[in-house]
Amino acid sequence: MSKFGIGGAHPGGITLTKKIFEPEKINSTTHILDVGCGTGQTAAFLSSQYGAKVTGLDVNPIMIEKAKERMTKHRLPVKIIQASIEQCPLQESSFDFILSESVLLFVDKPKALREVFRLLKIGGKLIANELTLRKQLPTANQEEIKQFYGINTLLTEKDWAELFLQSGFKNLMIRNETNSINQVQSLPEIQFSDTIEPELYGVFYQHLMIMAKYQQTFDYGIFSCTK
Numbered sequence: 001m002s003k004f005g006i007g008g009a010h011p012g013g014i015t016l017t018k019k020i021f022e023p024e025k026i027n028s029t030t031h032i033l034d035v036g037c038g039t040g041q042t043a044a045f046l047s048s049q050y051g052a053k054v055t056g057l058d059v060n061p062i063m064i065e066k067a068k069e070r071m072t073k074h075r076l077p078v079k080i081i082q083a084s085i086e087q088c089p090l091q092e093s094s095f096d097f098i099l100s101e102s103v104l105l106f107v108d109k110p111k112a113l114r115e116v117f118r119l120l121k122i123g124g125k126l127i128a129n130e131l132t133l134r135k136q137l138p139t140a141n142q143e144e145i146k147q148f149y150g151i152n153t154l155l156t157e158k159d160w161a162e163l164f165l166q167s168g169f170k171n172l173m174i175r176n177e178t179n180s181i182n183q184v185q186s187l188p189e190i191q192f193s194d195t196i197e198p199e200l201y202g203v204f205y206q207h208l209m210i211m212a213k214y215q216q217t218f219d220y221g222i223f224s225c226t227k
């Protein structure tokens with residue numbers, strides 16, 4: 001995905017991101033961390049729309065390079081940092097909002113949530129837009145998905161909710177705008193790398209096949225909770 005430079009790589013894309021932030025009180029003194037910022041589309045939006053102090057963090061060097069290029073091109077003062085949310089070098093109690101758009105799914109969830117909790121200010125808010133399973137899947141199907149994406153666990157909405165509460169968060173609210181992962185999609189943005197290994201087109205095709213195969217099973221939840 002980093003070689004294809006897909007921006008807005010989360011359910012609902014940037015259109016849903018904008019909608020999610022509409023009711024939030026954000027101004028030029030608000031500190032926001034976009035965990036797994038990818039190519040930086042959301043981080044750039046939060047900086048240009050609200051003048052907020054935005055940091056984007058991602059573990060992937062190609063994503064980091066593309067996010068930095070974006071901020072330079074649009075002259076946005078967004079800090080872009082290469083690190084893992086499972087253990088990151090940022091100071092505790094630094095952020096009013098932490099955002100995860102399709103990122104917690106791919107990491108050691110309890111470990112990452114401990115870091116998110118540490119980094120939030122008291123009363124700060126985590127907003128996570130993450131894939132959920134509508135129902136439990138047979139083991140063989142779960143394995144197919146986990147192996148392809150390198151995921152440890154696939155969670156239902158209820159499992160996610162329990163995880164946030166177990167990690168110490170409170171005031172948990174869950175929204176799901178459409179009941180379908182395939183709706184409210186904006187066209188993804190593409191920022192190709194100069195060289196793309198031919199086998200990556202096959203991997204991308206497999207990804208599309210898995211999304212199609214499990215479209216009745218995959219859903220998403222927008223979870224918000226506070227420290």
Ligand SMILES: C[S@@+](CC[C@H](N)C(=O)[O-])C[C@H]1O[C@@H](n2cnc3c(N)ncnc32)[C@H](O)[C@@H]1O
Pocket residue numbers: 006007008009010035036037038039041057058059060063083084085086100101102103106107
């Ligand atoms: C599905 S993409 C979503 C990217 C971006 N949030 C968006 O919506 O376009 C997942 C992102 O999480 C990043 N990621 C995966 N593991 C991570 C980790 N341990 N720490 C930080 N970022 C991570 C990947 O590099 C990738 O950019």
